[in-house]
Amino acid sequence: MANKPRTVLTYGTFDLFHVGHVRLLERLSALGDRLVVGCSSDEFNAIKGKTCVMPYEDRATILRACRFVDDVFPECSWDQKPLDVQRLEADIFAMGSDWTGKFDELSAYCEVVYLPRTDGVSTTKLKNIVVERSAAPKGASERRAARA
Numbered sequence: 001m002a003n004k005p006r007t008v009l010t011y012g013t014f015d016l017f018h019v020g021h022v023r024l025l026e027r028l029s030a031l032g033d034r035l036v037v038g039c040s041s042d043e044f045n046a047i048k049g050k051t052c053v054m055p056y057e058d059r060a061t062i063l064r065a066c067r068f069v070d071d072v073f074p075e076c077s078w079d080q081k082p083l084d085v086q087r088l089e090a091d092i093f094a095m096g097s098d099w100t101g102k103f104d105e106l107s108a109y110c111e112v113v114y115l116p117r118t119d120g121v122s123t124t125k126l127k128n129i130v131v132e133r134s135a136a137p138k139g140a141s142e143r144r145a146a147r148a
């Protein structure tokens with residue numbers, strides 16, 4: 001079909017949505033005409049050993065609100081990717097560089113691309129900052145605010 005949209009497919013948890021996620025989605029959307037995201041379900045994250053701050057519905061809602069994203073669906077298992085690539089007629093499968101080489105077998109179905117991650121930001125890092133700051137001794141104004 002001559003005018004089939006060039007489809008880019010990616011996956012992720014996207015918890016505590018941050019600038020690293022935005023920059024990746026922006027670069028992925030520039031690779032094609034539509035960007036489709038498999039967002040990890042809460043059950044699948046448990047399998048991945050990840051505990052999210054935000055539930056699936058909220059993470060998917062935020063992704064749908066991102067202007068670089070055209071569609072979002074739940075990622076529920078490691079082995080659904082070949083079926084997703086065929087179902088979505090994806091031309092490109094792409095992930096951040098922390099997954100380099102992990103999904104090369106998908107090159108049997110489409111182009112496989114790994115893009116450099118954004119340094120200096122991650123969900124884990126954000127979580128640690130919040131924990132550190134909430135544990136830090138509060139200043140006078142904060143103590144007053146907390147008592148209010």
Ligand code: C2G
Nearest residue numbers: 011012013014015020024040095096097117118121
């Ligand atoms: N990412 C990035 N720069 C960062 C942090 C993340 O480019 N500073 C990218 C990751 O490389 C990934 C995407 O953002 O491609 C989403 O990252 P996570 O939410 O951490 O996703 P992850 O838990 O790695 O899930 O089946 C694959 C998994 O669903 C991937």
